[in-house]
């Protein structure tokens with residue numbers, strides 16, 4: 222453990238120096254990061270952070286739990302949202318995190334990368350490995366999704382497909398705006414999309430041009446009478462601003478991105494509550510991120526990239 226702490230400290234220091242020279246660092250020191258993570262008031266700490274693969278179990282057990290109400294799940298993905306940036310919800314007027322917590326929800330620290338910090342991550346702290354770990358409940362050591370641009374074998378299907386194929390639910394939908402999920406020939410779920418189509422399963426995988434398009438697709442689904450039983454949506458606000466000008470909380474663009482993300486998410490939650498059949502439905506709502514970021518990138522071993530968050534309206 223000590224060895225990894227040393228290696229990790231060297232890696233973090235190296236990236237800090239790089240950041241200073243790249244001019245995009247916004248004083249992104251680990252001490253500031255820790256302070257802002259603390260300000261977010263998570264229920265757990267770094268050492269007890271939850272593996273993001275837990276989300277798979279949360280969704281699966283909710284859909285399979287008994288009761289008279291119809292089980293529904295929505296995941297609203299905050300792509301690239303750092304665990305410290307989450308603290309901004311506290312002073313925000315329009316916040317989905319605040320809304321879920323007010324309903325008795327929970328906010329916990331989680332991690333990506335296959336193993337908790339400071340042990341060096343076994344898979345890239347990147348988009349495809351992050352979301353795939355949640356959707357399959359397995360790390361890349363099993364699925365092979367160590368990075369973006371790797372096509373997942375159908376030996377490891379996601380909940381979007383398995384829950385419909387097993388008839389646990391009638392339908393699922395995957396709403397995104399990044400071509401790396403299932404549009405490009407080397408996208409993660411390229412083969413799974415074909416699998417679902419070949420079997421005539423009610424699994425919708427819809428790619429929009431941008432976040433506004435993803436928002437419109439999610440809203441249209443929720444406002445329909447036959448709303449999908451399981452919706453998995455991913456928004457790029459934090460990730461886009463992160464790659465453009467920095468993932469750090471001190472970057473005003475990142476603050477703006479988080480606000481836009483929160484605004485869309487709270488509108489979606491309100492649309493769910495406004496459903497005509499809402500009283501007969503039991504929704505599990507999950508807000509989470511796939512990875513964090515450092516300077517204008519991610520994939521590496523820093524704390525800023527490793528920790529993510531999970532906010533839900535239910536106990537977990």
Ligand SMILES: [Zn+2]
Pocket residue numbers: 300301347348349460511512
């Ligand atoms: Zn991402």
